[in-house]
Amino acid sequence: MSDDAVADLARTPLYDEHRALGATLVGFAGYAMPVRYPAGIMAEHTHARTAAGLFDVSHMGQMRLTGADAVAALERLVPGDIAGLASGSMRYTQFTSDDGGILDDLIVTRIDGGLLLVVNAACKEADLRHLNERLEGDVALEELAERALIALQGPKAAAVLGRHAPACAKLGFMTAGRFTIGGTDALISRSGYTGEDGFEISLPADETAAFWRQLAAEPEVEPVGLGARDSLRLEAGLCLYGHDIDETTSPVEAGLAWSIGKRRRAEGGFPGAERIRRELADGPRRRRVGIRPDGRAPAREGTSVLDAEGTTIGAVTSGGFGPTVGGPVAMGYVAAEAAEAGRPVSLLVRDKPRPATIVKLPFVPHSYHRP
Amino acid sequence: MSGLKYSKDHEWVRVDGDVGTVGISDYAQEQLGDVVYVELPEVGRTVAQNEEAAVVESVKAASEVYAPVSGEIVEVNQALEDDPALVNGDPTGAGWFLKLRLSAPGELDGLMDEAAYADYVSGLGDD
Numbered sequence: 001m002s003d004d005a006v007a008d009l010a011r012t013p014l015y016d017e018h019r020a021l022g023a024t025l026v027g028f029a030g031y032a033m034p035v036r037y038p039a040g041i042m043a044e045h046t047h048a049r050t051a052a053g054l055f056d057v058s059h060m061g062q063m064r065l066t067g068a069d070a071v072a073a074l075e076r077l078v079p080g081d082i083a084g085l086a087s088g089s090m091r092y093t094q095f096t097s098d099d100g101g102i103l104d105d106l107i108v109t110r111i112d113g114g115l116l117l118v119v120n121a122a123c124k125e126a127d128l129r130h131l132n133e134r135l136e137g138d139v140a141l142e143e144l145a146e147r148a149l150i151a152l153q154g155p156k157a158a159a160v161l162g163r164h165a166p167a168c169a170k171l172g173f174m175t176a177g178r179f180t181i182g183g184t185d186a187l188i189s190r191s192g193y194t195g196e197d198g199f200e201i202s203l204p205a206d207e208t209a210a211f212w213r214q215l216a217a218e219p220e221v222e223p224v225g226l227g228a229r230d231s232l233r234l235e236a237g238l239c240l241y242g243h244d245i246d247e248t249t250s251p252v253e254a255g256l257a258w259s260i261g262k263r264r265r266a267e268g269g270f271p272g273a274e275r276i277r278r279e280l281a282d283g284p285r286r287r288r289v290g291i292r293p294d295g296r297a298p299a300r301e302g303t304s305v306l307d308a309e310g311t312t313i314g315a316v317t318s319g320g321f322g323p324t325v326g327g328p329v330a331m332g333y334v335a336a337e338a339a340e341a342g343r344p345v346s347l348l349v350r351d352k353p354r355p356a357t358i359v360k361l362p363f364v365p366h367s368y369h370r371p
Numbered sequence: 372m373s374g375l376k377y378s379k380d381h382e383w384v385r386v387d388g389d390v391g392t393v394g395i396s397d398y399a400q401e402q403l404g405d406v407v408y409v410e411l412p413e414v415g416r417t418v419a420q421n422e423e424a425a426v427v428e429s430v431k432a433a434s435e436v437y438a439p440v441s442g443e444i445v446e447v448n449q450a451l452e453d454d455p456a457l458v459n460g461d462p463t464g465a466g467w468f469l470k471l472r473l474s475a476p477g478e479l480d481g482l483m484d485e486a487a488y489a490d491y492v493s494g495l496g497d498d
Binding site for chain 1 (some may be wrong): 402426428429433
C-alpha cells in the first residue's frame with residue numbers, strides 16, 4: 001500500500017523489520033501489518049506446516065487482571081471455567097453478550113497470581129470498555145500496551161525456541177511460563193492459531209525486534225504474514241472473530257461448546273446464559289460446519305449455501321484456498337438439520353451453483369504438543 | 372519491441388492477424404500473489420472492451436479480468452485449470468487467459484505500449 005496510507009496506521013515494534021524483509025503491508029485493525037513477505041502466502045503457509053513460521057501478532061490486545069476477585073469477576077463475563085484453571089494453564093473462552101452472542105474470543109492464562117488476557121486487535125478498545133463497565137469487586141484491569149507478541153509455529157518451532165529458552169520444551173499445549181531469553185523477561189505459552197505445535201511469546205516492546213531478528217536468523221525459520229495466518233487457521237478449523245463468530249452467533253452455534261466448562265453449564269452466571277444453556281440442552285438452530293467445494297473454485301465469505309432443492313440453508317463465513325489441502329476450503333453456518341458431515345450441498349459462486357460437501361473440521365489435523 | 376499492449380486494469384493483449392491473446396501483466400500477478408484458480412469464459416461469447424471476461428483468484432481474494440479490447444472469445448487456456456500457477460510463473464507467455472477475434476481493432480490505439488505501461492505502473496506506488 002502507499003506510504004501515505006501506511007502513515008496513518010499504528011505500528012507494532014516490528015514495523016521496521018517487516019519493511020526490511022520486503023513485506024507487503026496492509027491496514028488491519030488500525031495497524032500496518034504484513035499480509036505477506038516476498039516468498040508469498042503459499043510458501044509461507046507451507047513453511048509453517050513443515051518447518052517454523054515467525055509471526056508478528058503484536059496488534060493483539062494483552063491485558064492483565066489482578067485482585068482477590070479477578071477470577072470471579074471474569075467468570076461473570078465469560079462461559080469458560082476460569083476458577084478451574086491451574087497456575088500456568090490457559091483457556092480459550094469468549095466474552096458473551098447478554099443475549100448469548102459473542103463480543104470477542106480470547107485466551108486467558110493464569111499466571112503470577114493474576115490472569116492474562118489476549119484479545120483480538122479489532123475488539124481491544126471495546127473489550128477494555130466492557131471490562132471497565134462490568135468488572136465487579138476487588139479486581140484491577142491493566143492494559144499491557146508496552147508488550148509485543150510474536151508467534152513461532154510449526155513442527156520445528158520447539159527445536160528452534162529450545163536453543164534460546166531450553167526450559168520451554170517442558171511446556172505442554174495450552175500451558176505457559178516465564179522465561180529469560182538473553183536477559184529479556186518473556187512470557188512463553190505453547191499455543192497458537194495455526195493448528196501446529198508452536199509458541200506465542202509476549203515480551204517488552206523495546207526488546208522485541210532484537211529477539212525477532214534472532215529467531216528470523218535460525219535456518220528453519222521464515223516470516224509469515226497475515227495472509228498465511230488466515231489460510232492456516234482456516235485449515236485448522238479455527239474461528240476468526242468478525243467473520244465466523246460475532247455478536248449474532250452463540251458459542252454453541254459456533255461449535256465452541258467444548259470451551260464451556262461443566263460447572264459453568266450447570267451454574268450459569270455468565271452473560272447470555274439463558275440462550276446458551278437452552279442451546280446446549282435442545283441444540284442450536286444452526287451450526288458452524290466445514291464445507292469442501294468439490295471443484296477448484298474457492299467460495300468466499302458471504303457465499304450462499306443451498307440444499308439439493310436449491311433452498312438457501314446458510315452462508316460461508318470464511319473461505320479460500322487451503323495450500324496444505326491443495327484445494328478450496330470453507331466454513332460457514334447451515335441449518336442444524338443439514339449440519340452433518342457428508343451431506344452434499346451447493347455453493348452459489350458468481351450466480352452459479354457448484355457442488356460441495358459438508359465436512360468435519362479441521363481440514364488439516366491439529367499437531368498440538370500434549371506430553 | 373514485444374508487441375504487447377496494456378490496459379490500465381493490467382491486462383495485456385498480443386495481436387496476431389485479427390486474433391488477440393489476452394493475459395494479466397507481471398505487475399498484476401505480483402500484486403495478486405499465488406494464483407489458485409482461474410475461471411475462464413465460454414468460447415463463442417462476445418465481450419466488449421473493459422467488460423469482465425475472466426476471474427482470477429489468489430489465496431486471499433477473487434479479482435476480475437477485463438477484456439482490454441472487444442471481440443469474440445475463440446479459445447481459452449485450458450492449461451490454467453490444472454495449473455493456475457502458470458499465471459505467476461509466466462504471465463505474458465504460458466499464463467495467457469484467452470484469445471479473442473478483435474471486433475474493433477482501433478481500440479488498440481488507446482492501450483499503452485510496454486514503455487508507457489512501465490511508467491504507469493511505477494506511478495502507482497507499492498499497491
